[in-house]
Every structure is written in C-alpha cells, then in structure tokens.
Amino acid sequence: MISLQHYKNHPQMGSWGTGISSNDIFEDIKDEFFELYNDGYEPNEIAQKLIDSNQEIVNDYEEANNFWFALALCQWECKLLEPRILMRVTQIIESGNDIKLWKELGADKSEVTKRKKILEKFLEKLNSEKKNPKRREKKIFRDSIFKKGHCLSVQLSNGLFGAAFVLESEEQTEYGLNLIALCDYISDKTPTVEFFEKANVLFSKDQDSPDTYKDYPLVSWYMAPHYKANEVDLKIIGSIEIKKSYNNERDYMRYVHWKYIPSQIEDQAELVAKHGEIKMKLKLSSLRIKTWL
Template sequence: MGAWGTAISSNDTHADIYGEFFDLYNEGLNVAEISKKLIVANQEIIDDSDDCNNFWFALAKAQWECKQLDKDIFDRVKKIIETDADLETWRKLDADEKDIKKRKIVLEKFLADLQTERPKPKSRKKKIIRQPVFEKGDCLTFKLVNGNYSGAVVLEAVKDTEYGYNLIASTRINQPAKPTKKDFENAEVLLLNYASWDNKQNVSWYLPLRHKAVAHLIEKVDNMDVELNYDRNTSMLGGVGDFDIWFIEVANKQFESEQTKEKPTSRKSINEFTRNKSKWKFW
C-alpha cells in the first residue's frame, strides 16, 4: 500500500492514480473516458484487497474535483467507509490503533466532502515538464540504522515528463566504508524475504513527490554505465513515492531480518540489470 500517513492522499496508489487522472484531464480527455481507462489499466490494484480502496478513493476525489462524481463510484466509496472496510484493511496490515482512529476521522470527512457540491470544476492545467532527480547510472548511498552504508543504482531516468521518473534498484551493500563505484558494479540486487515477501527484487520506479524532504539522506558517490534501456510505459515494475520508506527502510528491515532468518536463496547481480547480455564474454 505504501502509506506514509492517514490522509486519503498519503499513499503511493492514491498518488499514482490521482496523478494519472489529471495527466489525462490536462490533455483534454473527458472524465468518463479517463475513469474507464484507469479502471481497465489498474485491474491488478482493483483486485488487491489491501490496496483497492485507495484506487477508488483517488478516482472519486478526482471526479468530485471535476464536478463529475459518478454515482456508482460514490456508492462504492460510501459503502467502503460506512462498513469500516478500509479500517479493517489497516488492522490487517498491523496499523496502530491511534492511526486507525485518525483514519476513521479522515474517512468520515472525505465522505462528507464528496456529498457537497464544489463551486466549480478544477481547471485544466498546462503540463509542466520536469526532469528526474537522478541521472541514469548514478550510484546512491545512504546510512543504515546499524551505522553501515548501503546503496542503490539508478537504472533509468525518464526526462521531459510531468514527474521525472527514475528506475532504482536497491543493492545488498552493507558495509562500514562508503561504497565505491567498484562496490556498486560488483553488488547484488537486494531481494526481500522478510515478513511475507518471497524473494522480491527491490527494483521500482521512483516518483519524487517528497524528494526534497529526504534528499539530505542520499548521497551520489559515482556514476556507472547502464547499457539497458527501460520504458516506464511498458514496464511491469511498480512505482513508489518515498525513497526513505521503499529503499532505506526496506533495506534496514531486510538486513535486520537476516539476523534471525536465512537470507534469500536466490541471487541477482546488478549486472543483470545494467549490462547487455549479448555483449558479455565468457572465458
């Protein structure tokens, strides 16, 4: 779910769906057409009981802001809130009861807002072109709670778009000394097996919504060659909006888990994500 707070908009799914909605809205598409496109394109999220509520909340909020809230969408959101289905999801994900109480207040206010009439629809905006915060091949390092350095490699930088995505791969670097370019070139990709993860590779598209708040935690130490190209539009890799949660905190949790649990049995080198295999030589 990738939540960083109890607000309706404080999670990765909401950020992605709401952002995609207004990308299309600002391109001139009508609300009904946009909604249909998003529903068709996001069936995996809709079928995910842990995350589907965030999809419907984002869609309802966007439609409401355009003064075109669909009755079926409203009824779906109303049922989710009035039956406490969303709160039960938070409990299932081990959320703190204090946060659940805050979430309940937020949901009730959100439902009340949806039942009010906006004075006028949100205006369409001219698209702003942004650049990604990292360059392709950047070797990024950050401190772990154990005092060691870890790191990640930027596999792609999508330029001249509204958000400026980077594709980032976490590594298994976990060492006292600040990593060098060679350390990154020889690194393995971080696979996750803590909690319920099953050897999941921690490689995601990074949408820098809150990057200014965490930029001081990250240092670029060098830049390495990345021969492969990645397309955000056709990629099956998911997106995240918080570097501190999805790269730093996840690394902390994985390495902490390995103190009492075997590390993943699978291995993936960073070379598998950076080098063109057709150029590899074996001797």
C-alpha cells in the same frame, strides 16, 4: 500510463494517518487521475481507465476503500462526480465497512473515533456542490533526478551506508524516470567508485505463492515527481560509464517510491533469515557492459 499495480510489489505501502488522503494508494490514484485529466480526458473516462488498470487494488480488501475514496474526491473536484462512484463510497461508509477494516488492522479507539468523524465529513463534502471545477494544468516534462552512470551512497536509518547505481536516466519526459540498481553493500563508510566496478546487485525475496518466495534483483524505476530530498539521502560519489540502454516499457517493469530505498537495503537480512538464503547472483558490471551474442 504507469499502473499502480507496480507499487503493490513493495510491502511498505500503507496508511500514515486517519485522514482520507493519508495513504499511498490515495495519493497515487490522485496523481494518475489528474495526469489524465490534464491530458484532456473526461472524469468518467479516467475513472474507467483507473478501474480497469488497477484491478488488483480494486479487489484488495485492505486497499479498495482508499481507491474509491480517491476516485470520488477527484471527480468531485472536477464537478463531475458520477452517481455510481458516489453510491459506492456511500455504501462503504454507511455500512461501517471502512471502520470494521480499521479495527481489524489494529486501530485503537481514538483512531477509530477520528476516522468515523472524518468519514462523515467526507461524505458530506461529496454530497455538496463545488463552486468551480478544477482547472486543467499544462503537462510538465521533467529531467530525471540522477544521470546515467551515477554512483550513489545511500544513508540508512541506523547511520550506516548502502550503495545504488543509476542504470538509466531520462530528459524531458512526463515522469523523468531513473532505473536504479541497489547494490549488496552496508558499511560505516560511503562506497567508493572502485566498489561499483566489482559490485553485486542486491537481491530480495518476492512472494511467488502462499508458501514460496523467489529471489529477485532490486532493480527498479523511480519517478522524478516523487523525489523529495528530505525523505531519502542519496549522494553522488562519482560516475562509471554504462554502455547499455534500458526502456521502462520493456526492462525491469517494477516501480518503487524513493523513500523505500533505505528500507529495501536494511530489510534484506531479515527477509533472508525468514525466507531462506539468496541463491542468485548478478554482477553490476553485467548490467553496465553491452555483450554481443
């Protein structure tokens, strides 16, 4: 199981509305929950697995509520909502903890009013009895979205183009993973295959401590079930042979949503301006060509 802690590496995770499910943490917890449910695990087992594997989120002041709300609703859908989970959610809502958080994060009066009503209805729902438990679904196996060696152009929000290269692909696996390296490229023209032959991997800044940031290459795994063409415009412009193989349990254990690819490229300049120049360099060719010691 892929822990959601991997997603916390990206700064743009967050909420997009006042609804209980209108945030990334809720959606990802729900996905993980029902993947395990469809594997035959019982709801109480799943809850403990998710709590144990997502301690960073459970202990995150801004994200913990979304975690517990998702867990509670998923168990309710299965008609097996644990009293301890219901009690935790009840305390969050009735204490005003969630509303306080929304105010601290800058929600306006209208948003706070909507959120209050939504929380009240949510708690009422959790205290009601669902007619039938959610049925377990047969697990789906998927191919990755892109093939190993694909050279991709990335449409950016400002009309320019970025570049990305597919280092690994999977066939008929649970997640259909692609390992993709973003390249140091922004232009009004789409990248050429020749560009990828000599390209450098794009680096970003990761917070290493409260006062320091370290360089890290933007090489991440992407899941086929999360891909939506209307969220990210990636086009195949060609292919280059790659002689290396990568494993998601060993290499570049960072997972990112597809929709963040353009912003990772666009935000690099701002991050450099704020936290200092990138000191590391990495040739894309070194990730493609197998070297022998």
